[in-house]
Amino acid sequence: MPDRPRLTDRELDAMSILWKHGSGTVNEVREQFPDDLAYTTVLWLLQTLEEKGFVRREKEGRAHRYFPAIEQEEASGGALSRIVDRVFHGSAEMLLAQLVKERDLPARELERMRDLLDRRLAEEEDA
Template sequence: MDVLWRRGPSTVNEVLSGLRAKLAYTTVLTILQNLESKKCVRHSVEGRAHRYEAIVDQAALRRTAVRQLTKRLFRGSADLLLAQLVDDHKLSKDQLQRIQAILNENADSKRKT
Protein backbone atom coordinates (compact mmCIF):
# COMPACT_ATOMS: atom_id res chain seq x y z
CA MET A 1 0.00 0.00 0.00
CA ASP A 2 2.82 2.36 0.84
CA VAL A 3 4.20 2.13 -2.69
CA LEU A 4 0.78 2.92 -4.17
CA TRP A 5 0.30 5.86 -1.81
CA ARG A 6 3.76 7.23 -2.66
CA ARG A 7 3.86 6.53 -6.40
CA GLY A 8 0.20 6.51 -7.33
CA PRO A 9 -1.27 3.93 -9.70
CA SER A 10 1.36 1.29 -10.49
CA THR A 11 1.83 -2.02 -12.24
CA VAL A 12 3.08 -5.07 -10.33
CA ASN A 13 6.60 -4.46 -11.69
CA GLU A 14 6.48 -0.82 -10.59
CA VAL A 15 5.36 -1.88 -7.11
CA LEU A 16 8.20 -4.43 -7.04
CA SER A 17 10.75 -1.76 -7.90
CA GLY A 18 9.41 0.45 -5.09
CA LEU A 19 9.81 -2.19 -2.39
CA ARG A 20 12.83 -2.50 -0.11
CA ALA A 21 12.29 -6.25 0.30
CA LYS A 22 12.97 -8.62 -2.55
CA LEU A 23 9.71 -10.41 -3.29
CA ALA A 24 8.64 -12.56 -6.20
CA TYR A 25 6.39 -11.06 -8.86
CA THR A 26 3.68 -13.61 -8.04
CA THR A 27 3.85 -12.72 -4.33
CA VAL A 28 3.26 -9.03 -5.02
CA LEU A 29 0.50 -9.88 -7.48
CA THR A 30 -1.22 -12.06 -4.86
CA ILE A 31 -0.94 -9.30 -2.24
CA LEU A 32 -2.45 -6.75 -4.65
CA GLN A 33 -5.27 -9.15 -5.54
CA ASN A 34 -5.98 -9.72 -1.84
CA LEU A 35 -6.01 -5.97 -1.24
CA GLU A 36 -8.41 -5.60 -4.15
CA SER A 37 -10.76 -8.23 -2.68
CA LYS A 38 -10.71 -6.19 0.55
CA LYS A 39 -11.62 -3.04 -1.42
CA CYS A 40 -8.33 -1.29 -0.60
CA VAL A 41 -7.14 -1.10 -4.22
CA ARG A 42 -8.64 -1.39 -7.69
CA HIS A 43 -7.07 -2.11 -11.02
CA SER A 44 -7.42 -1.02 -14.61
CA VAL A 45 -6.17 -2.98 -17.60
CA GLU A 46 -3.36 -1.54 -19.71
CA GLY A 47 -2.57 -3.93 -22.51
CA ARG A 48 -1.36 -7.08 -20.79
CA ALA A 49 -0.62 -5.34 -17.48
CA HIS A 50 -2.88 -4.31 -14.65
CA ARG A 51 -2.37 -0.93 -13.03
CA TYR A 52 -3.33 -0.93 -9.34
CA GLU A 53 -4.30 2.15 -7.35
CA ALA A 54 -5.09 2.71 -3.71
CA ILE A 55 -8.73 3.58 -3.06
CA VAL A 56 -8.48 3.94 0.70
CA ASP A 57 -6.93 6.88 2.47
CA GLN A 58 -3.74 6.11 4.37
CA ALA A 59 -4.91 7.86 7.56
CA ALA A 60 -8.27 6.07 7.47
CA LEU A 61 -6.60 2.69 7.06
CA ARG A 62 -4.25 3.43 9.95
CA ARG A 63 -7.17 4.39 12.19
CA THR A 64 -8.97 1.15 11.32
CA ALA A 65 -5.85 -0.94 11.90
CA VAL A 66 -5.16 0.65 15.28
CA ARG A 67 -8.79 0.17 16.36
CA GLN A 68 -8.66 -3.51 15.38
CA LEU A 69 -5.29 -4.01 17.08
CA THR A 70 -6.54 -2.32 20.25
CA LYS A 71 -9.71 -4.39 20.27
CA ARG A 72 -8.03 -7.74 19.58
CA LEU A 73 -4.83 -7.54 21.59
CA PHE A 74 -5.51 -4.96 24.30
CA ARG A 75 -9.13 -5.73 25.24
CA GLY A 76 -10.18 -2.42 23.69
CA SER A 77 -7.98 -0.46 26.08
CA ALA A 78 -6.10 2.40 24.43
CA ASP A 79 -4.12 3.00 27.63
CA LEU A 80 -2.81 -0.59 27.55
CA LEU A 81 -1.77 -0.09 23.91
CA LEU A 82 -0.01 3.17 24.76
CA ALA A 83 1.71 1.59 27.78
CA GLN A 84 2.95 -1.26 25.57
CA LEU A 85 4.31 1.17 22.97
CA VAL A 86 6.07 3.24 25.62
CA ASP A 87 7.52 0.12 27.27
CA ASP A 88 8.75 -1.33 23.97
CA HIS A 89 10.41 1.80 22.60
CA LYS A 90 13.06 3.99 24.11
CA LEU A 91 11.25 7.26 23.54
CA SER A 92 13.14 10.51 23.50
CA LYS A 93 12.09 13.45 25.63
CA ASP A 94 10.79 15.11 22.45
CA GLN A 95 8.65 12.08 21.57
CA LEU A 96 7.21 11.95 25.08
CA GLN A 97 6.42 15.68 24.90
CA ARG A 98 4.60 15.15 21.58
CA ILE A 99 2.56 12.32 23.09
CA GLN A 100 1.72 14.52 26.07
CA ALA A 101 0.68 17.36 23.74
CA ILE A 102 -1.65 14.99 21.84
CA LEU A 103 -3.17 13.80 25.12
CA ASN A 104 -3.63 17.38 26.31
CA GLU A 105 -5.23 18.41 23.02
CA ASN A 106 -7.59 15.45 23.19
CA ALA A 107 -8.56 16.30 26.78
CA ASP A 108 -9.14 19.95 25.84
CA SER A 109 -11.37 19.04 22.90
CA LYS A 110 -13.44 16.67 25.09
CA ARG A 111 -13.96 19.44 27.67
CA LYS A 112 -15.33 21.75 24.96
CA THR A 113 -17.96 19.26 23.78
Protein backbone atom coordinates in the same frame (compact mmCIF):
# COMPACT_ATOMS: atom_id res chain seq x y z
CA MET B 1 -13.64 0.77 7.77
CA PRO B 2 -16.96 -0.96 8.41
CA ASP B 3 -17.98 -1.37 4.73
CA ARG B 4 -14.75 -3.05 3.61
CA PRO B 5 -13.24 -6.41 4.47
CA ARG B 6 -10.20 -6.33 6.73
CA LEU B 7 -6.66 -6.28 5.41
CA THR B 8 -4.50 -9.34 5.98
CA ASP B 9 -0.90 -8.77 7.08
CA ARG B 10 0.40 -9.40 3.54
CA GLU B 11 -2.24 -7.07 2.08
CA LEU B 12 -1.25 -4.40 4.58
CA ASP B 13 2.38 -4.77 3.45
CA ALA B 14 1.32 -4.16 -0.16
CA MET B 15 -0.85 -1.21 0.79
CA SER B 16 2.02 0.30 2.79
CA ILE B 17 4.19 0.14 -0.32
CA LEU B 18 1.50 1.82 -2.43
CA TRP B 19 0.86 4.53 0.17
CA LYS B 20 4.58 5.26 0.43
CA HIS B 21 5.19 5.42 -3.33
CA GLY B 22 1.76 6.61 -4.49
CA SER B 23 1.40 3.77 -7.00
CA GLY B 24 3.22 0.80 -8.43
CA THR B 25 3.25 -1.91 -11.04
CA VAL B 26 3.40 -5.54 -9.93
CA ASN B 27 7.19 -5.53 -10.38
CA GLU B 28 7.64 -2.24 -8.52
CA VAL B 29 5.58 -3.48 -5.57
CA ARG B 30 7.38 -6.84 -5.65
CA GLU B 31 10.78 -5.12 -5.44
CA GLN B 32 9.71 -3.26 -2.28
CA PHE B 33 8.40 -6.30 -0.38
CA PRO B 34 10.46 -7.27 2.66
CA ASP B 35 10.55 -10.92 1.52
CA ASP B 36 11.08 -12.44 -1.93
CA LEU B 37 7.66 -13.13 -3.45
CA ALA B 38 6.88 -14.57 -6.86
CA TYR B 39 5.49 -12.19 -9.48
CA THR B 40 2.25 -14.20 -9.59
CA THR B 41 1.87 -13.93 -5.81
CA VAL B 42 2.12 -10.13 -5.89
CA LEU B 43 -0.21 -9.99 -8.91
CA TRP B 44 -2.79 -12.13 -7.06
CA LEU B 45 -2.39 -9.96 -3.97
CA LEU B 46 -2.99 -6.71 -5.92
CA GLN B 47 -5.95 -8.24 -7.77
CA THR B 48 -7.44 -9.30 -4.43
CA LEU B 49 -6.96 -5.78 -3.07
CA GLU B 50 -8.70 -4.41 -6.15
CA GLU B 51 -11.64 -6.82 -5.67
CA LYS B 52 -11.91 -5.70 -2.04
CA GLY B 53 -11.94 -2.03 -3.10
CA PHE B 54 -8.59 -1.08 -1.55
CA VAL B 55 -6.79 -0.34 -4.84
CA ARG B 56 -7.62 0.68 -8.38
CA ARG B 57 -5.59 0.08 -11.50
CA GLU B 58 -4.85 1.82 -14.76
CA LYS B 59 -3.39 0.33 -17.92
CA GLU B 60 0.21 1.43 -18.49
CA GLY B 61 1.68 -0.07 -21.63
CA ARG B 62 1.59 -3.83 -21.24
CA ALA B 63 1.33 -3.59 -17.45
CA HIS B 64 -1.09 -2.11 -14.96
CA ARG B 65 -0.30 0.54 -12.38
CA TYR B 66 -2.02 0.11 -9.03
CA PHE B 67 -3.09 3.06 -6.87
CA PRO B 68 -4.43 3.12 -3.30
CA ALA B 69 -8.20 3.63 -3.34
CA ILE B 70 -8.36 4.43 0.37
CA GLU B 71 -6.33 6.73 2.58
CA GLN B 72 -3.82 5.24 4.97
CA GLU B 73 -5.66 6.76 7.93
CA GLU B 74 -8.85 4.93 6.99
CA ALA B 75 -7.15 1.54 7.01
CA SER B 76 -4.90 2.23 9.99
CA GLY B 77 -7.84 3.09 12.21
CA GLY B 78 -9.37 -0.34 11.71
CA ALA B 79 -6.05 -2.11 12.14
CA LEU B 80 -5.27 -0.16 15.30
CA SER B 81 -8.67 -0.95 16.76
CA ARG B 82 -8.05 -4.67 16.17
CA ILE B 83 -4.66 -4.43 17.90
CA VAL B 84 -6.13 -2.57 20.89
CA ASP B 85 -8.94 -5.09 21.19
CA ARG B 86 -6.89 -8.26 20.68
CA VAL B 87 -3.53 -7.44 22.24
CA PHE B 88 -4.43 -4.84 24.86
CA HIS B 89 -7.91 -6.13 25.79
CA GLY B 90 -9.53 -2.89 24.64
CA SER B 91 -7.25 -0.63 26.69
CA ALA B 92 -5.82 2.32 24.76
CA GLU B 93 -3.93 3.21 27.94
CA MET B 94 -2.07 -0.11 27.82
CA LEU B 95 -1.22 0.51 24.16
CA LEU B 96 0.16 3.96 24.90
CA ALA B 97 2.14 2.71 27.90
CA GLN B 98 3.67 -0.08 25.80
CA LEU B 99 4.49 2.31 22.98
CA VAL B 100 6.22 4.80 25.26
CA LYS B 101 8.04 2.07 27.19
CA GLU B 102 9.23 -0.01 24.21
CA ARG B 103 10.20 2.72 21.76
CA ASP B 104 13.11 5.10 22.11
CA LEU B 105 10.98 8.13 21.24
CA PRO B 106 12.66 11.51 20.87
CA ALA B 107 11.56 14.26 23.27
CA ARG B 108 9.94 16.20 20.43
CA GLU B 109 7.69 13.26 19.55
CA LEU B 110 6.77 12.76 23.20
CA GLU B 111 5.87 16.44 23.46
CA ARG B 112 3.63 16.18 20.39
CA MET B 113 1.93 13.17 21.96
CA ARG B 114 1.41 15.13 25.17
CA ASP B 115 -0.04 18.04 23.16
CA LEU B 116 -2.47 15.66 21.46
CA LEU B 117 -3.54 14.27 24.83
CA ASP B 118 -3.93 17.78 26.29
CA ARG B 119 -6.10 18.85 23.36
CA ARG B 120 -8.24 15.73 23.68
CA LEU B 121 -8.69 16.36 27.42
CA ALA B 122 -9.69 19.97 26.74
CA GLU B 123 -12.31 18.74 24.24
CA GLU B 124 -13.72 16.38 26.86
CA GLU B 125 -13.92 19.20 29.41
CA ASP B 126 -15.72 21.46 26.91
CA ALA B 127 -18.26 18.76 26.00
